[in-house]
Amino acid sequence: MPETPALELRTVAVTRYVTPLREGGSLPALVEADDNFLYVLKFRGAGQGVKALIAELIVGEMARTLGLRVPELVFCELDEAFGRTEPDEEIQDLLQASTGRNLALHYLSGAITFDALVTTIEPRLASQIVWLDCLTLNVDRTARNTNLLMWHKELWLIDHGAALYAHHAGPEWAKPRPRPFPQVKDHVLLPRASELAEVEAESRAQLTPERIRAIVALVPDEWLTNGDAPPQQQRDDYVRFLETRLAASETFVQEAQDARNAII
The missing domain is CATH 3.30.200 (Phosphorylase Kinase; domain 1)
Incomplete structure (x- = not known):
């Protein structure tokens, strides 16, 4: 490979x-x-x-x-x-x-906030975004605050600072454990996300362990100053957390599907 x-x-x-x-x-x-x-x-x-x-x-x-x-x-x-x-x-x-x-x-000059009542998103794209937000525990993609922009008639994702909220929970935040994501019921794109099962396999294949490590490696040492663990150990925590979430993706996909069935 x-x-x-x-x-x-x-x-x-x-x-x-x-x-x-x-x-x-x-x-x-x-x-x-x-x-x-x-x-x-x-x-x-x-x-x-x-x-x-x-x-x-x-x-x-x-x-x-x-x-x-x-x-x-x-x-x-x-x-x-x-x-x-x-x-x-x-x-x-x-x-x-x-x-x-x-x-x-x-800066996307001239971009406007996405409005689900005005713009219809294709089910596959909606499913990709819902799947990613379930994986990363992103609570900040609701109708009240979509963190989605329309720019040149295309949908753009912004503002992911509220995701991965588990990393605020203390030194053992990345320890493998079941992590339900009930907030998916409020996801602005959930009603359109009818292809979650279809996008799951493809998304998991793209987010390889090597790719996840390469992304986490971008985090500068100077941002990893909290706690007693050295920077590389803290990076390893992010990798472990994401790999654990990926391994349990069937669980959060089912959770999202159940939430969607309850609202459509």
């Missing part, structure tokens, strides 16, 4: 703070970087901390592996000077707490 090539994210530096995006719970911001592109910057100093960035990175790249559309993710370096001249005290504190490496998504 050929070796899975290492993955790599580009690194850019913030050159201009454009505006805060106050609809986000962690006060993300629109910024311009030294490549002259605009990005939605997720701050390491926000209330959710670096674990939200870890989830954003891992789940975003898993989605990309499955062929789903996700804006390019980049590491974004923030110089301490940005916090000195910001007049808003709350934003100033956030900037100063986020000096160093953050995470950003390429």
